[in-house]
Amino acid sequence: MSDPSSSTQPVGSSRRGASTPGSSSSPSSASSSSSSSSGSQMAKLQTEHGTTTIADSVVAKIAALAAREVEGVADLGGGVGGAMGSVVGRIRGSEHQTSGVGVEVGATQAAVDVAMKVLYPASLHQVAEAVRGNIIDRIESMTGLEVTEVNVTVTDLSFPGGQDEDQESSQPEPAPSRVQ
Numbered sequence: 765m766s767d768p769s770s771s772t773q774p775v776g777s778s779r780r781g782a783s784t785p786g787s788s789s790s791p792s793s794a795s796s797s798s799s800s801s802s803g804s805q806m807a808k809l810q811t812e813h814g815t816t817t818i819a820d821s822v823v824a825k826i827a828a829l830a831a832r833e834v835e836g837v838a839d840l841g842g843g844v845g846g847a848m849g850s851v852v853g854r855i856r857g858s859e860h861q862t863s864g865v866g867v868e869v870g871a872t873q874a875a876v877d878v879a880m881k882v883l884y885p886a887s888l889h890q891v892a893e894a895v896r897g898n899i900i901d902r903i904e905s906m907t908g909l910e911v912t913e914v915n916v917t918v919t920d921l922s923f924p925g926g927q928d929e930d931q932e933s934s935q936p937e938p939a940p941s942r943v944q
Contacts, residue, residue, distance in 0.1 A: 807869050807909055818907050820869040824862040827876045827914075830902035831865070834894045836886035840864030842879050842919025864919075874909045881920040892916040 807823075809816040831837055841864030866877040876899055882891050896914040903911050 807871060807874070807907065809908060818869070818909070820867050821862070823869050823874050823876075823903060823907060823909070824865045824867045826902050826906055827867060827878060827899045828862045828865045830898045831878050831880060831895045834891060834898055836883050836891035837895060838881040838883045838922030840878065840880050842881050842917075869909070872910060873912050874903055874907070875912050876903070876914045877917070878914065879917045879919045881922045882918050884921045884923045888918050892918065 806820065807818045809818070828840055831840055864879040868875045878895065878899065880895065882888055895916055899914050900911045903909055
């Protein structure tokens with residue numbers, strides 16, 4: 765995990781303590797802007813030498829790659845969102861890289877929501893915790909943003925051999941509801 769003292773620093777400050785004399789480490793040195801064409805948030809790193817802008821789509825890709833690195837994660841997405849991401853990936857001719865990942869990016873912080881399928885019989889809470897930790901580490905080290913939260917939703921289980929338990933042909937007819 766990251767050093768606790770560096771997690772509260774604004775984007776505009778150095779994470780390794782290598783700031784130059786006269787450089788500002790106040791939150792006012794970092795600013796957020798909205799792109800008028802896409803409406804997406806971007807984090808800006810303002811230094812005395814120039815500005816670096818990090819689009820929210822970049823943060824989402826980092827989160828998706830970090831989640832996929834964790835053992836026990838079968839796929840990202842699930843349900844209608846995962847199915848749509850799969851269709852979009854086939855149309856584009858490549859995997860839809862951020863399917864199942866949502867981010868909110870501010871001037872100095874980011875929040876992440878990730879939906880995923882887990883390989884059976886992995887421990888769901890251990891996989892979720894590993895995904896959460898890896899996403900935080902990657903985003904904070906690569907962007908300098910403080911990750912305020914990572915919400916993980918397990919949407920499905922994936923079984924060895926590609927068999928999914930939710931196939932209609934293998935499921936018995938559902939019983940009538942016992943509760944109102």
